[in-house]
Amino acid sequence: MNGYRRPARLRRVQLSVPGSSEKMLAKAAASGADHVFCDLEDAVAPNAKVGARDLIAQALNGLDWGKTTRCVRVNDVTTQWCHDDIISLVEKAGRNIDTIMLTKPRTAADVMFLHHMIHQLEQKLSLERPIGIEVLIEEVQALQNVEEIASCSDRLECLIFGMGDYSASQGIDTRAIGEGGTYPGDIFHYARFRVTMAARAVGIDAVDGPLGNFKNRESYVSQAIQARSLGMAGKWAIHPSQIPWALEVFTPSAETIARARKLEAAYRDAEAMGLGAAQVDGMMIDAVTVRMVRNTLEKADLAGI
Numbered sequence: 001m002n003g004y005r006r007p008a009r010l011r012r013v014q015l016s017v018p019g020s021s022e023k024m025l026a027k028a029a030a031s032g033a034d035h036v037f038c039d040l041e042d043a044v045a046p047n048a049k050v051g052a053r054d055l056i057a058q059a060l061n062g063l064d065w066g067k068t069t070r071c072v073r074v075n076d077v078t079t080q081w082c083h084d085d086i087i088s089l090v091e092k093a094g095r096n097i098d099t100i101m102l103t104k105p106r107t108a109a110d111v112m113f114l115h116h117m118i119h120q121l122e123q124k125l126s127l128e129r130p131i132g133i134e135v136l137i138e139e140v141q142a143l144q145n146v147e148e149i150a151s152c153s154d155r156l157e158c159l160i161f162g163m164g165d166y167s168a169s170q171g172i173d174t175r176a177i178g179e180g181g182t183y184p185g186d187i188f189h190y191a192r193f194r195v196t197m198a199a200r201a202v203g204i205d206a207v208d209g210p211l212g213n214f215k216n217r218e219s220y221v222s223q224a225i226q227a228r229s230l231g232m233a234g235k236w237a238i239h240p241s242q243i244p245w246a247l248e249v250f251t252p253s254a255e256t257i258a259r260a261r262k263l264e265a266a267y268r269d270a271e272a273m274g275l276g277a278a279q280v281d282g283m284m285i286d287a288v289t290v291r292m293v294r295n296t297l298e299k300a301d302l303a304g305i
């Protein structure tokens with residue numbers, strides 16, 4: 001631990017972009033997504049991985065990313081690429097990297113590999129702005145170890161539930177997944193709930209993984225609403241079409257914000273009069289109400305609304 005102070009970042013949508021595509025990297029930088037992760041893992045073929053490191057570094061250093069959080073997704077610690085992904089990207093573009101995302105960790109020790117590598121590189125390169133960590137929970141062992149993973153490093157900012165690899169890891173029957181699937185109820189509910197609990201318990205973000213069918217707005221919005229309902233901060237996009245859908249779900253509406261402000265003000269008035277509870281439009285409000293509406297108001301502040 002080095003006393004890293006986690007910056008508050010918007011993660012309503014995290015756009016995945018293949019690091020081997022110069023054209024898509026340029027599109028991603030201009031996409032207006034809160035967060036883009038330049039991928040070196042599954043979106044990049046093995047024979048393109050080494051070349052993709054340079055393309056990503058050039059994009060991070062050369063393009064205007066506006067307010068977008070710039071993240072690099074690296075290969076997992078069991079592969080031949082992980083250490084070189086980290087060294088190469090931080091050496092070439094460390095000043096323009098906000099976070100590094102680790103794929104397929106199984107234990108906290110896997111995450112600490114990345115933590116120590118970043119720490120060493122920051123010292124060697126005299127980087128002044130620290131680099132944060134995000135991790136995918138997409139292995140059965142990772143879900144078992146999720147509390148330990150969530151609290152292992154003060155650089156950790158976000159846990160993402162990756163349902164594709166998770167399904168493969170557990171041996172989930174693909175026919176069970178999605179609406180009309182063979183499993184009664186939502187097969188990912190437990191995992192999403194548990195990942196969100198682990199993240200919120202240590203004050204970091206939980207984010208929902210991708211939906212491959214980038215033309216299906218209805219399914220995307222329904223998954224995003226489920227994630228938001230659990231307390232997740234956002235959802236992945238694998239295609240620019242999904243960005244506005246995520247923003248719509250994860251940005252509190254003007255009406256929701258106005259209601260939150262009204263409830264908070266009413267509670268403060270009650271409190272000033274020495275009352276712990278009051279009513280607004282027939283609804284009881286108390287300290288719990290304020291705690292809940294603070295979540296909405298914090299999201300609004302972060303989004304600059």
Ligand code: COA
Pocket residue numbers: 015016017018023024025027028039042043210237238239240
């Ligand atoms: N980031 C940035 N730009 C993207 C993009 C992405 N993730 N996905 C598509 N685009 C661009 C395309 O290049 C295209 O640009 P153009 O209009 O200038 O030609 C435009 O958006 C429309 O794309 P479209 O033609 O509908 O799709 P496609 O066939 O080019 O790409 C995929 C479809 C699925 C191959 C592509 O969306 C993709 O690679 N997504 C990310 C995959 C990934 O990262 N997977 C790992 C994490 S789950």
Ligand code: MG
Pocket residue numbers: 042103136138162164165
């Ligand atoms: Mg994966």
